[in-house]
Amino acid sequence: METALTRLVGVRLPIVQTGMGWVAGPRLVSAAANAGALGILASATMSPGRLREAIREVRSRTRAPFGVNLRADAADAGERVRIMIEEGVRVASFALAPSPGLIGELKAAGVVVIPSVGARRHAEKVAAWGADAVIVQGGEGGGHTGEVATTVLLPQVVDAVGIPVVAAGGFFDGRGLVAALAYGAAGVAMGTRFLLTSDSTVPDAVKAAYLAATVKDVTVTTAVDGLPHRMLRTEFVEALERSGRTRALVRAVRRAAAFRRLSGSTWAGMIRDGLAMKHGKDLAWSQVLLAANTPMLLKSAMVDGRSDLGVMASGQVAGVIDDLPSCAELVERIMEEADQVLNGLPPARG
Template sequence: MRTRLTDLLGCRHPIVQTGMGFVSGAPLVAATSGAGGFGIIASAAMSLDELRATIREVRRRTDAPFGVNVRADLPDAVERIDLLVRERVRLASFALAPQRDLLRRCADGGVLTMPSVGALRHAEKVTGWGVDAVLVQGGEGGGHTGPVPTTLLLPQVVDAVEVPVVAAGGFFDGRGLVAALAYGAAGIAMGTRFLLTSDSPVGAAVKRHYLEASVTDTVVTTRVDGVPHRVLRTPFVEALEHSGRVAGLVRSIRHAGAFRRQTGLSWPAMLRTARASRRGRELTWAQTVMSANTPALLRTSMARGRPESGVMPAGQVTGLIHDLPSCAELIDRIMKEADDRLAALSTAR
């Protein structure tokens, strides 16, 4: 299936695997890209050396193109972009709005850019800066999300911008791909669906939590890092939701200390990261500290297999997922379903 997205990225199918912290490493990204989709490395919790090693490991596993998600507010964001240029990575995606100088640096180095947006005004802003594509995530999507559902946000953005639009939030099968194309998107992006594959590194206990969840078993909270964040309901998340300001700050500092020990960062370095994350956002200091150490909460659940003690970003679509195919099986299934759906529509009377 050829679209503007496959032409731009050089992949066979218009299916993107989003960058998910402690999930989207070399095995998952290589499996996605090798199956004809487009995998994206989640680099926010990696050092520069770890990111370089991950890029080269993906290349060892497949010669298919892939991308890297870069957190634009990290102190070393420029160095990360320079690494992508040197390693000739196809695409840089951004979960937070990138600075214009980062976009110029990518363009000058031959790296394509695709920010994620959750509002029409954000799409208009970044496309005015010269990005190559935008990923539009509706409110039902996992992780950081906005209030507008995909079925309303997607046509808004498609009508307003000229670059290829990738639809995210609520997609898991071939019917969704055809629906996104009908709205004018050039492809779909999926996080939760790729997390729930046999190629995903997430432990069995964590996957079981996702598979057992219903479409109402997620919650949008600002208590994780100050920004609306859709996650699975867990006792830990419920405690965050109901803790007072002082208790929230104490809890945040405790987790920040754990993150500092895990990463080797100094307290001054963590404070610099906290200040960067607070810039331009009206956050309490409890939320700011949580923002700086959110990776520790993700690591606890996603990498260490302790779902009761961490945070598990999840789209509402988790309630419609009941199996763990390989990435190749999943992509093949989606494309067959899409072909079947298009054939049925073309013969409808």
């Protein structure tokens, strides 16, 4: 299936596996790429040295194009961009809008720039700055999210920008792909659906918690870092919501120290990243620290398997997913379903 997305990045199919921290590592990214999708490596939870190693590991596993996801507001974003350029990465994905200078540097090196946005005005801004495409996530999506549903946000953005638009938030099967294409999107991006595959390195016990969840078990909370965050509702999340500010601050400092050691970040850099998220928002200092070390809360669940000590970012689609196919099986199934849906549509009347 050829679309503006497949032509832009050189993949076979209009499907993107999103850059989820602690989840989108070399194994998952290469499996998604080999299946014909665009795999995106999550770099925010890696030190720059580990990022270079991970890029090379992905390349050793696949000859297909893949991308790297970056935090545009990270203190070392420039260094990570240079690593990507030196290693010949095809696509740069951003969780927050990159600056015009960063976009220009990447494009000058031949890297395709695809920021993720949650509002029409943000899509218009990055398009004006030179972004090649944009991923638009509706409120159904996991992690930091907005309030506007994909079915409302997507057509707004498609009508507003002249670059390829990839739809995210609520997609998991072939019907969704066809619906997104009908809205004018060039493809779909999926996080939770790829997390719940046999190629994902997330511990089995955590995958089981996702599979057991209903749509009502996926909630939005501001207790983690002061920003709306969609995740599975667990006893730990409820405890965060009940915690007083002093207790939350102590917990945040402890986790921040652990993340600093893992990521190679400095205290100054972490505080700066946290303040970037605090700007214009009424966040407690505990939330500023949590904003800078939320990856540690994710690591506890996604790597260590301790759902009682961490958080599990999740799209609402977790409530309708009940199996763990390989990436190859998943992508093949989605395309077969899409073909069946297209063939089943009534003919257009002249």
